[in-house]
Amino acid sequence: MGALRLSSPEERQVMDRQLQKEANPGRPVVYHDRRRIIQYSRRTNKLCHEPTRLQKRLLCAVALRVRVCSLFLVISDQTDSLKPGHELAESYICAFLRHVYPRVPEEWIVSIVDCLLSTTQLSFTAANLGLRDLVLYGAGDSPGGKPGSINPPSPEITSNSLLSIVGALAEMDLERAYLFIRDFLLTPLVDLDLTGELVVIENPLPLLHGMLLSEGKPPPESRLQYQTGMNTLVACYQVGIYSGETLVGEAPGETPEIAEQEAARQAIRNMVGLSDHRPPLPLYGPAPSFDSNQLAKRNVSVSTYLNLLIQQPQCNLAH
Numbered sequence: 001m002g003a004l005r006l007s008s009p010e011e012r013q014v015m016d017r018q019l020q021k022e023a024n025p026g027r028p029v030v031y032h033d034r035r036r037i038i039q040y041s042r043r044t045n046k047l048c049h050e051p052t053r054l055q056k057r058l059l060c061a062v063a064l065r066v067r068v069c070s071l072f073l074v075i076s077d078q079t080d081s082l083k084p085g086h087e088l089a090e091s092y093i094c095a096f097l098r099h100v101y102p103r104v105p106e107e108w109i110v111s112i113v114d115c116l117l118s119t120t121q122l123s124f125t126a127a128n129l130g131l132r133d134l135v136l137y138g139a140g141d142s143p144g145g146k147p148g149s150i151n152p153p154s155p156e157i158t159s160n161s162l163l164s165i166v167g168a169l170a171e172m173d174l175e176r177a178y179l180f181i182r183d184f185l186l187t188p189l190v191d192l193d194l195t196g197e198l199v200v201i202e203n204p205l206p207l208l209h210g211m212l213l214s215e216g217k218p219p220p221e222s223r224l225q226y227q228t229g230m231n232t233l234v235a236c237y238q239v240g241i242y243s244g245e246t247l248v249g250e251a252p253g254e255t256p257e258i259a260e261q262e263a264a265r266q267a268i269r270n271m272v273g274l275s276d277h278r279p280p281l282p283l284y285g286p287a288p289s290f291d292s293n294q295l296a297k298r299n300v301s302v303s304t305y306l307n308l309l310i311q312q313p314q315c316n317l318a319h
């Protein structure tokens with residue numbers, strides 16, 4: 001009988017590759033940069049021309065050192081694309097939200113924009129777009145990286161890369177940059193809870209009173225609609241908020257006070273267009289463009305409504 005074969009040909013091939021890699025620890029992984037960029041361009045349907053220029057922008061516009069075929073390239077475009085990309089994305093998202101929600105207070109618009117442009121959200125979007133395969137950098141650009149190794153890109157690297165792409169797109173075609181922002185940076189709003197996670201209304205009754213005053217409507221009045229299980233652990237109270245004879249909001253609660261606060265919050269959501277039955281965001285068709293006046297326009301702030309309340313006599317809310 002012949003000698004037993006201790007390993008299969010596939011296992012020996014893998015072992016030979018591993019030994020060859022250990023013999024050349026300084027040799028970086030070779031990526032098909034041009035092919036990956038072309039595939040990325042077709043996948044996003046945004047970057048379809050000037051592959052040489054895009055290669056310099058994408059690999060990577062944020063990392064100071066880019067390792068490509070054992071060469072370290074110094075990229076100076078990161079500052080040229082990152083800051084304009086962030087400014088363009090911030091201004092366009094603000095203008096888009098003000099256009100869709102013209103009655104939402106300005107403070108809430110800023111909170112939503114900060115969430116969409118946060119490092120966590122941008123890195124998640126960049127990872128889903130495949131930017132992690134395009135970003136190459138040295139070990140020194142990542143905390144805890146080992147010499148001679150290519151580490152996974154950090155969330156800061158991938159998020160800044162995405163903003164750099166926006167800046168590079170704006171230099172080539174501003175309409176394409178708007179479309180990129182609308183398609184990839186605004187779409188996470190579909191899964192976010194605007195009224196629960198991003199917008200927290202701490203003291204809703206004074207704000208609701210000020211909003212009603214701004215529209216010339218009667219002050220809010222709380223009315224107990226029904227109650228059940230008062231002497232049990234599962235008590236429930238339904239409170240409605242009325243402005244004159246019009247019901248503007250209603251909500252249940254464990255106590256009349258909790259139900260009143262929730263009803264006031266629901267009334268505010270109904271007034272600003274953030275109710276549960278609001279229409280979906282217009283994330284289809286050509287991306288809307290805004291002029292300088294629309295970009296500079298601001299919604300009414302919460303402080304404006306509260307100042308109206310201070311200038312008026314205090315109302316007595318009926319419980």
